[in-house]
Amino acid sequence: MADADVATRAPESDAQESTAPADPSAQARPTMSEHCTSDRPTPSGEAPKGEVRKLGGVDVYLAKPNTYPANPSKLLLLLTGGTGLKSTNNQIQADKFADEGYLVVMPDLFEGNPAPNGSAVPDSEMQGTSFLDTFKLKAVETAKSFLIDMWLAKHTEEKVMPILEKVIHACEGEFADAVGNGGGIYAVGYCFGGRYILLLASERTPPQTGWTGAQRPADEEAGEAQGPAKKGPYIKAGALAHATLVSPDDFHDLKVPVSLVCVEHDPMFPDEVRESGEDAMSKAGLEHEVQVYPGVPHGFAVIGDYSDSHIKDAQATAFDQMLKWIKEH
Template identity: 55%
Template sequence: MADEDLATKAPESDAQETSGIAGDSKPDQGAASMGEHCTTDRPTPAGDQPTGEIAKLNDVEVYIAKPADYPHSPSKLLLLLTGGTGIHSTNNQLQADKYAGEGFLVVMPDQFAGDPATSISTTQTVPAEQNPSIIEQVKLGVASVAKSFTIDMWLARHTPEKVLPILLKVIAAIKEEFADAVAHGGGIYGVGYCFGARYVLLLGSEVHADVVAGQRSAESEAEEGMVKKDPQIKVGAIAHGTQISAADLAGCKVPLSIVAVEQDSLFPDDIREAGVKKLKENGVEVEEKVYPAVPHGFAVLCDYEDGTIKEKQKEAFGQLLGWLKGN
């Protein structure tokens, strides 16, 4: 498919063409694509500043956060995959720093090749009022549609056939550059938020990069012995994923922890429940916790006025951290 075709297709049609990953992995057609928390940052906690560094691995820009005593003390290697805000988001960098503070050597790659969701214009020019007039309601509706279309265009530029090769290049470099950390953990650990959650699942599956073009099903390709590969990560952890299908979950072969939001249209209950059921049937170790009364994206480090959300954010981090440390 030509790049110009990708750029003009809605993500749901694009997802149909890339369904050869871990089986029929089309995102749920009824689910929304991405929300505000996936594409914009909330306020950064006051006084916090990132301590890691921007570097390049295999020509891919990455943010690297190291424990204070590395390399004198051994560390596990954690691949952190962000939501649409990308590696230059202060909040995402602070999130990586938090894991580094817990003893992980964190590599956070630029999945979007310099084109994060924050680079797109989603400004709503019409102010929301308590009782807008009919004309204002129409204007708000037009702005909402335009915003949704812009996000869809961005999603169409960042599909598995574009993102997975970037991640595989970074993983190849990690195995050379940080071989000590990979060896210490017995492999690479992966954690993904929002957009990045799906790619943790794909990297934890046996069939991925070679079939992302979607020309044939993963099953038919694998039967020919062309694309079967071991998972690229040892352990996975995800929070409030987007664009995830039940097949994406079912295809995961590595121990998995799931942070989910109650009644989340971006990661619907029926999709999650069907995928988790299949994981258990396949004998994959899995834990899940559904958090009520929190917004999608709540687990990404940021400042909320609501103290309850702040507590749930800490709880979610503890869940993911405990899983990564315990496996």
């Protein structure tokens, strides 16, 4: 991305921070880290090859295989982190799946409002500073955290799921050949988008919104008497990497195979949430896989330039894991 707030701090320091034990107090409320809201530098020589257009009234990035539509393809939804639709790295990530033969649709989950850059102030920058300077730095960090919380309040499940439903319905119409060829829609998600892979993979009752008064329409009351209508699953199989904002409940009622790329000791996706999810999927007899990657930062699986060879290798391995999963299903 060309925005001035793109993160340029050394990636290796991210890995050191992310592998530290999670602070329990930091898990008290759902949030996102700087790795969900900032892009890494784009790898040299790489640039997007797809196009931004409307699909079902929603802006999407569309990446097609070179041989489509002459040769059959399968349809893949790619759900991004907070950097959103216009992120160069996210677009290149979509292109990588298109190069593997998938027709990739990457929707704008945030309606043109990507997350504010929320990078925290590293402890190393606090050393040797005066009390006043320390206070100022912490005030900036608190302000950024507040902005992210305000942003999250605007982009809830109640707002995002209808966007996805519009895009999925439009895909089933315009790209019926790719949907049919795959026997359904596949999906991969990163960071913020990771949780929505779980939601798309489940059969659930949508959150109740709207009416809060005592009197409601008769048809709504009649519908409740028969039980709320369930929706989903919307996809055939899904894979997610370093998801954020996930709760144990999100693993209930999953109906299709899922693959998880996880970061060891990830405060954005705590071990206890992952372990609870694994237990729920195992008890439900759901086909799944979970791979935990040590020594890498949250957000490592998204395209970005890293000088640390361990992170580079892990990024390539995570892509192969996700690709292999959707190819096998």
